[in-house]
Amino acid sequence: MEAHSKSHRYAKLAGSLLSALVLSALAGCSRPTTRHLDFNQDVQPILASRCFSCHGPDPEMRKAGLRLDLAEWAMRKRPHHPDAIVPGHPEKSELVKRIESKDPHYLMPQNAQGVAKPMSTAEIATLREWIKEGAVYRPHWAFEAPKRPALPTPQSDAGWTKTPIDKFILAKLEKAGLHPSPEADKGALIRRVTLDLTGLLPTPQEVHAFVNDASPDAYEHLVDRLLAQPTFGEQRARYWLDYARFADTYGLHYDNSRDIWPYRDYVIRAFNNNKPFDQFAMEQIAGDLMPMKNLDPLIASGYLRLGVSSNEGGTIPEELRVNIARERTEAFGATFMGLTVGCAVCHDHKFDPTTQHDFYALSAFFNNIDEKPFNDDRPVWAPVVRIPTAQNLGAYDRVLAERSELQSKLNQMRRNSRGLVTQWLASGNKPARAVATDGLVLRLRLDEGKGEELKNSAPNANPASFNTATLKGEWGETTWLWPDFRMQSSTRVLLGQTGNYEAKQAFSAGGWFMFRSAPFHPGSFGTLISKMDSTQHDRGWELASDDGFLSVSLVNKMPKDSNPAEQPKKKGQSEKERKAKEPFDYPTPQDLSKKDLAANKPPEQLKAEKEAAKKAEAEEKAKERSKKDSAEKPPKDTTRQIAIRVVSLTPLPLDGAWKHIFFTYDGSGRAAGIKIFVNGSPVATRVVSDNLRGATIHTQAPMQLGWRDPDEHPAKDARYQDIRLYARALTSDEVDRLPFEDYAAEVATRPQAQWTEDQWHVMSQFYLNRVDPVYQAIQREMVSLDEQLDRLSKGGNLTQVSWEKPSIAYAHVLTRGVYTARTERVEADTPHFLPPLPKGEPHNRLALAKWTVSPENPLTARVTVNRMWYELFGTGIVETTEDFGIMGERPTHPELLDWLAVEFRDSGWDIKHMYKLMVMSAAYRQSANSTPEQLAKDPRNLLLSHGPRFRMDAEMLRDIALQASGLLVEKIGGPSVKPYQPPNIWEEVSYPTSDTLHYVQQHGDALYRRSMYTYVKRMAPPPDMDAFDAPMRDVVCTRRQRTDTPLQALVTMNDEQWVEAARALAERVIHEAGPDTHQRIDRMSEILLAHDAPAPMAAALESSLQQLQRHYAKDRKAANALVEVGESKPDASIPEPELAAWTMVANEMLNLDETINK
């Protein structure tokens, strides 16, 4: 939203005209005025700009308990205050007395410093009149669903109008005493419409054909032809990429490349296929949750992943996560709702009814994507999809469709899961079986949600609670069974002598953990649970994770240097080395859904299959590992270790998913007595050490969560829930029931009516994954389809997508937007002042997507047609395309906007239909020439008394230069390209190890592609585009600035690309027009301006040409130098001085005001 808000320019003009009317009505007529004020048009803007900052929606800023944005508040009695508004009686209304007062202390409005800023007489008159008319409030215009208004019947409609649009335009012009202009001449018209619909110029042939086509529907034919061209999709996509903040790097710190160009190509495809806008919008918001026949919806969901992202070393993951959700929410608000919801990050919106609660409820929809906040400085990071190569596309799409059907069934069941659970329990089924509490000595549920005291909920717990030490923990950043617990850098959970066992004691421990890797900590290395004394050669026991490898150790003595795994991490290990070590593995949605399914995989059915796979894998890994060990690591001195130690063979993905990690130990004193479980299933392990030989593991060091004192790292950025210690070895069956079933059994003992959202979630998870046979069968089928998809997409391009987590979408309201200042936990929901989500729908992105394009939604259709209008006419009907809120501009033609919005919806969200409608209008087809009268009455042509004329956008300018010169390479899509760029643009700002440190210019076709394919590095966007107000794509931009600066002149005069284009254009006209100077000039004019050069222009150019010819004839060296500019070779058949002179003439033509304007 970078647009330059020329605040209320029009509103003021209109306002002053209007107030003149009001004043005359008041002064001149004794009978009551028949003209009723329109609250939205006339009154609310005054109240909003003059009163709301102290008497508006924000309770923090509200003075004297008076709120003027809502009728019931404005009229209500306030103790000790006179009535602000007495409908029908301005003289009794305190509001009127205040704004008319002569006493500066009494006078309103006042600014924050208490200084009165009196209203204008017109404003006062309007408010007076409004109160006199009964002080009728209306909801804000944009929050009521549009209804199709009747067409106006302008009086002077003598055949000027061509479409319903024109009736609205003409009616308004009449009121303002203006007349429409005649239709533009055919050359100007074809140039305008071709530029608008394709972003390119019409060719001279096309111009001739159109000019000579006298048939009445010549123009319509032209429009239809243009709408069918593939360049139409490119031109529309170019705008949409601004609305979607598309770029080729991730924007912060390293600002590395980010591969998501398939999203760009999707957008082009969608426009070219005229994909209905409701589909188009839904796919971007929730494509991953929609039925799929091909990958397009999933690729589209990359929209949410387009925002800036970071991997800066010190960044705190939670802060980043909050920022990411916030960014998406603001982007969604701007792109689809036309609202500045971001204002409510810190406080209730000062003017719009958007509350802080609304903002975070909305952000919750975007807070539930299965991703790591850190991007690992990769070109893509999870979740991603691998796009199959062309030859596999058909097969892939067939499997995908099949999978999608199954997914729909699963989704359906999930949606109905409450019913299914209820039914299941009601039909007398035994609820889940709890795990016996025998031997349970410690159970930290960690569901306190606040404070420093952690309860031990084991039966007869002793002690019954523990206090966190040093710093208290962080609560509720994410949710699994319930909102979670995380430790700060110096939080300690000291559990005393709990778990003080000898090796002959059987015991079991573990719980729910969530790790996320963070920079500088590529692995979540660290202790999970320990009772170990690192000052005593690590005597004791420990459950730990090293880069995802789980380990259980029972130690008598483990000298520091005896075990390479225990040696301190190498200092100064370069990031490169670390990266090389990391598995280069991007979870695709297939992987993620597998993970999602695997979390609760029914063990019986899959066990055999899994075991087999595991065995094979284990053998291979063991081989690899032993190879590695012998090759890379110093020989282990296991003889000095007096310990048992087993380590899992396969690392856990550090993907931010909750995992239930548990081990059992049978008291045998042997490594074989240790089993490690993930999500209830045993995992393959290898024995590192089996050398305890009955020695003691007894230690006085306290048992701890997440730490092993004093200098081991905790598991980095880990979250914890339901941590348990049993003084016995649980059976495999019991461990299998621990993750969900045990808790489900507990929940089931309570009345359903009391179940919380989270508990319902647990019950549903348990029921579907462990009880319902249909659900499980579908899951199994999907696993096999996923494998096929994996196979069929091998070798394809990756692109980033969205993928919904299985958990509930929620967020926290953050005081002042500070990520640590969590208050209320809110479920995903739409803003309260807009239509609610349908009852019974799960509150996820799919519901949001449907809501966005539902007929009740008052904003989406209006916001979208308004942007179409802006693209064609240069200014939206609502000028603030990004703000339809109370402080946004009022529509210049409210009825027209509503008519268009309803038409759009009723047409089945037909995009091409809308563009056609607009360009077919008489309003659009008018001549752009303006008269002094028009300029005087409507200097910005907001009423459209003449046709649109404005400077083209950056990309269009470069594109037409390339096109006119014949250099343009028309190829749609593919990776972004790097054309000419002055040296040292990237180097100057980039991080030295960024993969976008050096701009490596490409050659050949890459130099001449359309500008929408030019690589955009966010920290240093292409400077020639930047000069012409192309946005940086950091944030959504729905309205570009349109400046005139000398830097622009420098680009079009001097940029290598432009000079080369001028030379090629010169060559082209020399060849196409023959030897005659006039014909050459005419040709150049035809190419660029779609008409012959008028005499004065031709004369000026000809005289210039003669001077240039003389100059370059004298200075051949200069001529040679000029024609050599650019990588394409000059035409050797044209003498250099001649070519140089014509190159400069072309340079002149390319720099004309008429060329640069549409």
Next chain:
Amino acid sequence: MKQHPRCTDCENPITPLDLPIPSTLKQEWAAIETRRRFLGRSGKVLGWAALAGLFGEIGLRSYAKAADITAASSGQNNLGLPNFAPKAKRAIYLFMSGGPPQMDLFDYKPNLAAQFDKDMPDSVRGNQQLTGMTAGQARFPIAPSHWPFAQHGETGTWVSDLLPYTARMIDDLTIIKTTHTDAINHEPAIMLINTGNMNAGKPCLGSWLAYGLGSMNDNLPTFIVLQTKTNPKENNQPVSSRLWSSGFLSSEYAGVGLRSGADPVLYLDDPPGVDREVRRQMLDTVEKINRQTLAEVGDPETNARIAQYEMAFRMQSSVPELTDLSKEPQSTWDLYGPDAKQPGTFAYNCLLARRMAERGVRFTQIYKRGWDVHDNAVGMLPVLCQETDRGAYALVTDLKRRGLLDDTLVIWAGEFGRTVYSQGGLSHENYGRDHHPRCFTTWMAGGGVRPGITHGETDDYSYNIIKDGVHVRDFNATILHCLGIDHNRFTYKFQGLDQKLTSPVTAYVVQGLLA
């Protein structure tokens, strides 16, 4: 070069001011146009004088009058700047990207020597979130500064031996030991101090100044950004064009990069084979045709375009003149040192900044990267100081001897400070320091600020502020104040809000810093 007839006799100045229409409408029109283009009186380069050339004196007077009318009646865009008599007309901002360690340069903590390698007390750190780089560190061992400090100047201010040149001008400086910020990592912190917001999309200080105060010359940009060549040995955190972006303000207020070497402004040089005469002739032809277009189409925007092409032509000569140092006297080189002869060094950029100040550039910002000393602070700080110390000294001294310091504000700051505890290993020979937002040292000199004072006190660990904290918002409010701007009144309506550089939390001008 052919003398260009300045277009003082515009043939077709189509303006409604000349039309037989009601005067209220004329006023509306003029006000709208004026607000749009001129009220900021800036434009990236379009100056008042250029307009006079364009519209002739009469037209200009009409516009000026219209501007007054608007000023009296309009709320929002009536900038009315300066709000009060400014002490400084221009500013030069030396930005030390990466976060210089305050306790190694200015914030002298003699007591720390005795605490070498002792743990920093938890009570000092309190509840602070640490960066992801040291949050996992088991210990926070105190690393006293490796360098001795000495008292300098009449004020007897303590300065590290690392900064011998800065020490010489210490009495000219206004030192703030208690600057603090909200962000603990580079990206958010550097955006916060430059744009007032941790997230992208807001205008930077320079853009606000360009918008509010406009240009003081008609052939150079209002706001210029200089990058110092990076030293590959240093830890060069990135900077990005969003730091000099105009955000929601018109993009004409964005900083213009002035690069070392050929083509100091992008696309400035005529292409090979095009000399000034050819360019002049080309522009004359373009203008002739554009005037025909203007007459035919009647779009006032065409006038603006004609003016911008003329401005571009002037810039093509004025910028090379600016960067041509061949006429600088020997005394300049004696002052700035040999580095200043190397384009792209900090000293060179300081010299350019002085030349720009002389030529009426409103705001110059020099970025010097590399201060991010997470490790090997002992190895890198002498290099960083050697690169920057003399240039900064020379700039202030040069401005002073030319009488320019009185109305030029020089600012020296990074985005945050560094921790007293060592990141990574600590030895007597070396240490590293992590980011520290709670206190860091900055300085100002010149127009508007009180020389020879040190503002604020930090605790024994240079970790917390004991007295007189200056939030970066206050810092910015104070800078605006020196330039005659009340930061609370200097707003721009965007997204329905009166946006300002110092929002959203209340900021205060730090009276104690003012002259």
